[in-house]
Amino acid sequence: MSTPILSILNLTVDLPKGGDRPFAVQDLSLTIAPKEIVCIVGESGSGKSITSFTTMGLLPKALTPSTGEVVFDGKDLLKVGADEHAKMRGSQMAMVFQEPMSALNPCYTVGDQIEEMFQEHTSLPKAERKARTMTLLEEVHLPEPARIYSSYPHQLSGGQRQRIVIAMALALDPKLLIADEPTTALDLSTQAQILHLFKELREKHDAGIMFVTHDFDVVAEIADRVVVMQHGQIVEEGTAEEVLNRPRHPYTRLLIDAVPRRTRDQRDLGDGEAMLKVEGLNKTYHIPGSMFKKARDVHACKDINFKVRPGETLGIVGESGSGKSTLVKCLIRLEDPDDGSVWVEGKNIAGYSRKGLHPYRKMIQIVFQDPYGSLNPRRTIGDQLVEGPVNFGANRADAMEKARELMRIVRLDPDALNRYPNQFSGGQRQRICIARALMVEPKVLIADEAVSALDVSVQKEVLKLLNEIRDRMGLTVLFITHDLRVAAQVCDNLIVMQKGEIVERGTVDQVFGAPSHAYTRMLLDAQPGKGWEVPDVSKLPPVTV
Amino acid sequence: MLMFILKRLGLALLVALTVSAISFSLLFLAGDPAVAIAGENASQQDIAAINERFGFDRPLPIQYLDWLRNAVQGDLGMSWYFDLPVTELIADRLSVTMRLGLSAITFALVLAIPMGVAAAARPNSLIDRAALLISVVGQAIPSFWFGLILVVIFSINLGLVPASGNETWRHFILPTVVLGYYATPAIMRLTRAGMIEVLSADYIRTARAKGLGTRKIMFKHALRNAIIPVVSLAAVQMGFMLGGSIVVESIFALHGAGYLAWESISRNDLPTMQALILIFSTFYIFFTFLADVLNAWLDPRLRVS
DSSP states (O other): OOOOSEEEEEEEEEOOTTSSSSEEEEEEEEEEOTTOEEEEEOOTTSSHHHHHHHHHTOOOTTOEEEEEEEEETTEETTTSOHHHHHHHHHHTEEEEOSOTTTSSOTTSOHHHHHHHHHHHHOOOOHHHHHHHHHHHHHHTTOSSHHHHHTOOGGGSOHHHHHHHHHHHHHTTOOSEEEEESTTTTSOHHHHHHHHHHHHHHHHHSOOEEEEEESOHHHHHHHOSEEEEEETTEEEEEEEHHHHHHSOOSHHHHHHHHHSOOSOOOOOOOTTOOOSEEEEEEEEEEEEOOOSSSOOEEEEEEEEEEEEEOTTOEEEEEOOTTSSHHHHHHHHTTSSOOSEEEEEETTEETTSSOHHHHGGGGGGEEEEOSOTTTSSOTTSOHHHHHHHHHHHTTOOHHHHHHHHHHHHHHTTOOGGGGGSOGGGSOHHHHHHHHHHHHHTTOOSEEEEESTTTTSOHHHHHHHHHHHHHHHHHHTOEEEEEESOHHHHHHHOSEEEEEETTEEEEEEEHIIIIISOOSHHHHHHHHHOTTTTOOOOOGGGSOOOOO | OHHHHHHHHHHHHHHHHHHHHHHHHHHHHTSOHHHHHHOTTOOHHHHHHHHHHHTTTSOHHHHHHHHHHHHHTTOOOBOTTTOSBHHHHHHHHHHHHHHHHHHHHHHHHHHHHHHHHHHHHSTTSHHHHHHHHHHHHHHHSOHHHHHHHHIIIIIIISOOSOSSOSSSGGGGHHHHHHHHHHHHHHHHHHHHHHHHHHHTSHHHHHHHHTTOOHHIIIIIIIIHHHHHHHHHHHHHHHHHHHHSOHHHHHHTTOOOHHHHHHHHHHTTOHHHHHHHHHHHHHHHHHHHHHHHHHHHHHOGGGOOO
């Protein structure tokens, strides 16, 4: 192996006093060689981002590295001055961030923002700067570089913006590239393209790549070596092949075991009457034009038909813009469908006026994606739970009693009802949201990307809980997700949506095993880490460390 | 961008037209204008004669259109009190007010923006505290009191600047400071809050990751985003300064438009009042339009109508 471009030795980063642990990162050592992709894996709070920020010199002021060294190209970055470190940033080490939507300055064209790299670090003339920028735009495979060059960030999609950030990072051919969850916010097919781009970079440039992620499929797709972190420490490291297939540390095993499998046993649901039946649902958004732009219609839902039996979980899969969210909004009547009917237990809830709908609103309840944003931070959990039933005429004491029972069902302490949302973790909040949805005894529960924001181990728990509750209460569940693994794990039947239409439907095995539509095949093909089978952790030799 | 400007300009003209109609109707809301001119004890014939002379007996819309046509041509009628053409009267006074207003808003911006940026760069530092103190004082001291103190110190005791009048630029120094200082706190605090928010944005982190220097990050990347609400605020402040500088104009005996407004109100000089309302609001609309265009230039996302 060639000399590493980055070697971190016994790095410790202190957390401010009064935190839940004294160190953000403790006694961490790792190396990255040129042309090598090292994945740092861990759940939220494991210290993986802190490690990358320390290297870049972008730590928040509250955090300070106390001991250790970060040797980059022969220099200890913890000892160089702030100005010198700033000069190295961009020119010798560069970074790609998680959130492409907000990573670019909205006030300047993306061309200007890439050119700024040359302006800051080189003395190239203007024409040459522009020429190089154009070459970069081509290298990251952006269509029509000339048009993109003079576009503002808000005119580009998330995937395109991420390519701009990558182009910016590559501008001066840095020796080290740090990518912090660069594909987490992207659609499956965009993610596949960006990951491909990273693999291409490894071949074309000599950079060592530090790739921070929480997704083992992504690791399987691109990693040469893997470092697993927990509570600020490295618990395991090795080649990708070793760590993915023969993990040695209990925590790594736990994480890998929590990765949803792509197959599951088929359940026998019998031939019950449909609990939820959607017929011919259409929704069109009208975007008014102006003097120079034609008005246009966006057909967000085209003739949607499906039915779900009691106790069944129907997965709705699709990328952003596929119409999933509009469908959900129409089902719970946050939007009014243009035509079509939504039958729940023999009542067409699409037919009622807003006012007439009120008594039936409780039949369909929803759990949203963001557990942090969907609870009011200034009201106690108890207040928020009883609000639904009280609104439908229940008395408060009875509702409180029910809330206590539901807290037990979602495995939280009933005495926690008088606490506020900020006292709970993301996974706990999502359970509270599930409890809140169940308070009014719905017939249909919609989980809209309900586990997407959670760490894998927490995700596993919540999915298990959802299945248990479904079986216990005979709920009908609509599970909206972009994650095919999760869909395969929890759903009985699937529908695949693209551009407002259902393009494929069937059991999980039918849809994933023998897809008939090109879009479904494309989605399946875009999944990272297809060559990796999640090992059966229980059959691995006992832990040796 | 051109489309955006034309659209805004069209909107501004519509607003100006509405305001002109409202300011015209003021004349009649205040009671019978003929009675106002002739006095309480005038005879029926006098009132009829006045009605005929000023054309008050014609239908209102006709009077309005007539007035509007004249106003567009620069003829705003005769002042009832000064017995001068209103246009002439106002042009003279307005130049004083404009000079004062423009220099005061410049003073306020030049003082407030750097202070806000410096305060945001190091929240809770000494410089932040000092900026806060300056802005609290500015908010708390009434302008007439502050003006008098400045006159006592700089004109009477030190003899550095004249205490009243509008002959030279030196006469404008104290009024500018008093009027500008009054607008400083809001602009300063808004700049500070905006900068603090923007500095935690992802794209500032990107700018740091690019290896840019602190000055470039603060001014090129952060300030441009943070300044947008400040531009809108400054336009509103400028409007206030034109119409509401009566106190400052009185203290420093600057006979400006604000002072004229006060005079014409107390003397029931309707044509002058009408004209002042029209002119103040036109300026107000103009500055808002300017702020919109400036903001659209700063932030491309605002350019789509």
